[in-house]
Amino acid sequence: MPYKDKKKEIKHITERRRNYKKKLVKLKGGKCQICGYSKCMAALEFHHLSKQKEAKISYIYNRGWKRILQEIKNTILVCSNCHKEIHSKNIFNQSKLLTLSRNQ
Numbered sequence: 001m002p003y004k005d006k007k008k009e010i011k012h013i014t015e016r017r018r019n020y021k022k023k024l025v026k027l028k029g030g031k032c033q034i035c036g037y038s039k040c041m042a043a044l045e046f047h048h049l050s051k052q053k054e055a056k057i058s059y060i061y062n063r064g065w066k067r068i069l070q071e072i073k074n075t076i077l078v079c080s081n082c083h084k085e086i087h088s089k090n091i092f093n094q095s096k097l098l099t100l101s102r103n104q
Contacts, residue, residue: 020068028077037079045083046075 021041028046031038038044078086 020065024068024072025077027072028075031077032079032082033076034078034082037081043080044077045080046072047078047083047086048075050074 024046025041025044032044
């Protein structure tokens with residue numbers, strides 16, 4: 001959808017991305033699957049369970065809802081804090097994360 005006004009275009013894209021994230025967060029249970037955090041949607045992120053991924057979820061918001069849903073199947077919803085712990089300390093092993101994924 002071409003816009004003559006760049007500000008309107010940016011507003012439209014931002015709104016669409018925000019709506020997609022709201023839907024996806026709700027689909028994944030609405031809270032961190034590790035600690036239960038749910039206060040701020042901006043602090044919730046999607047962690048890929050497999051190294052095989054199309055792209056970060058935030059990068060594929062413009063590729064259509066079906067592709068987004070396909071990609072989201074291989075993720076768990078975590079807060080920023082737990083996501084950083086997963087990547088830095090490796091405190092959660094892969095089997096524990098897969099179990100969390102199945103319990104959503």
